[in-house]
Amino acid sequence: MSYFDDHFDASQSGFATIAIHSHQKPDPTTGAVIQPIYQTSTFAQETVLEAGEFDYTRCGNPNMNALEGVLADLEGGVRGFAFSSGLGALTTLTTALFKPGDHIVSCSDVYGGSFGVFDKILRKYDVQTDFVDFRDMAALEAALTDKTKALHVETPTNPNLKLIDIAAVAKLAKANGLLTIVDNTFATPCLQRPFELGADIVWHSTTKYIGGHSDVVGGAIIIKDKRYEEVLFMHQKLIGANPDPFACWLALRGLKTLPIRMNAHQQNAMAVAEFLKTHPAVDQVIYPGLPEHPDHELAKRQMNGFGGMVTLTIKGGPSEVVKVTQALKLFTVAVSLGGVESLVCYPYKMTHGSMPDDFKLKTGILPNMLRLSVGIEDIDDLKRDLKQALDVVVGATV
Ligand SMILES: Cc1ncc(COP(=O)(O)O)c(C=O)c1O
The missing domain is CATH 3.40.640.10 (Type I PLP-dependent aspartate aminotransferase-like (Major domain))
Incomplete structure (x- = not known):
């Protein structure tokens, strides 16, 4: 037996x-x-x-x-x-x-x-x-x-x-x-x-x-x-x-809690993506749940939701990236993703840092790109945190 x-x-x-x-x-x-x-x-x-x-x-x-x-x-x-x-x-x-x-x-x-x-x-x-x-x-x-x-x-x-x-x-x-x-x-x-x-x-x-x-x-x-x-x-x-x-x-x-966590992650991710679109320091927001995402229709067909990851590019370059990430309080600067707490990562130097630079640029991993693993905290707190951090570079970039 x-x-x-x-x-x-x-x-x-x-x-x-x-x-x-x-x-x-x-x-x-x-x-x-x-x-x-x-x-x-x-x-x-x-x-x-x-x-x-x-x-x-x-x-x-x-x-x-x-x-x-x-x-x-x-x-x-x-x-x-x-x-x-x-x-x-x-x-x-x-x-x-x-x-x-x-x-x-x-x-x-x-x-x-x-x-x-x-x-x-x-x-x-x-x-x-x-x-x-x-x-x-x-x-x-x-x-x-x-x-x-x-x-x-x-x-x-x-x-x-x-x-x-x-x-x-x-x-x-x-x-x-x-x-x-x-x-x-x-x-x-x-x-x-x-x-x-x-x-x-x-x-x-x-x-x-x-x-x-x-x-x-x-x-x-x-x-x-x-x-x-x-x-x-x-x-x-x-x-x-x-x-x-x-x-x-x-x-x-x-x-055991995967389904309810995924649901909470993606609700927050959608709200974060919508918020980021409105901020003047943000250049591009990439989230499969946004109708303007080039693969949105495929995401709707292939997935039962759009996930908890949001990628953005900010106006400016590495120095603005450092300023924004240093100003964030709830989003911890760290590699990895998928935990209940929100993380922010700079793929160009962190998760994808070991790739050759030309390969990164060819595949669109850019020096002004940030990747958010959106956690399941209260959404208003996450939006407030992102706003105050992005506000730091508004003067410099707009
Ligand atoms: C999509 C994806 N696959 C695989 C891995 C590697 O997994 P691990 O770090 O557990 O070895 C990672 C790590 O970040 C990942 O993001």
Whole structure:
């Protein structure tokens, strides 16, 4: 009998119910309503000849397997794999699936660290990646070679919040025998369902909205086809980028409130975007929920909401950026996103700082751009904070 022998049928349940109940029944030994943290590296065996369901935490642990199970159910996949970070997930995924000589095409404005995995790590092992604007399907098609094995999509993109048509990319991938891999970190399964749009593999930085409280780093891969289970499980165990039990426990706790948090994030993000449009120090506001966003129609079709991230450019350059960010009181200057508290980041120097400058400029990561992770504080307080900070540079820029 498995630890998770189950009490709960995800196929008959709604998203919020799955987030709270899937793989999270009361502890079988004590009745604790919340699964205890199994802070153990190893598990006693009945005999030397057979291990139980768990033997060593790098290969599985009740907290890790609970997280993997609920994430698989939330994405509508068949199996989840948890990792110690999003990049741990991406590195394990790409190492497991690709071999020297293979070629990947990725959308161009991916998270800087993901760019680094493709550009610095995989290239060393002769797995080549080309970066293309996936909104240009002709350019994407032209980038395919006879060595191409997969298309990698991040949508909405970071930090430009461009939308990529997952269904169209997946259709092209299928027609050419390629895998479609989606980084679903920004949207979460709450707002975007890549498998329903034809994707094969979804991965996440669970550090962001899934954890939701800026207190844990983690990652995940979810597959829709059992065919990849064995190879991924082997690489998960042998690469060893797996999460510790407490990290899984924190991610599980965060997950329970994902739907209500996402709702609050996006309500605030919409209000912040509308407010920013009215401020004279702001040049451009980028939010998929705004009707003037070039991908607004696609966002409406592909997502169940527009998310909690807002990007803006301000009038001026790096010195105005520094002034505004120093003046903010509620928006903390920090990388990362998706926590309940609001953060502001300067992608040009922070999250995407390690990308070559010409690549940044080509993909629209500009020296006057700020990315807001809009938290779930009271909206009037957030607007007031943004106003007083942007007011600091009005005289200088208008
Ligand atoms: C969209 C996206 N994907 C992946 C990552 C990497 O995740 P982690 O920092 O958990 O390794 C990040 C981190 O910021 C991200 O924003």
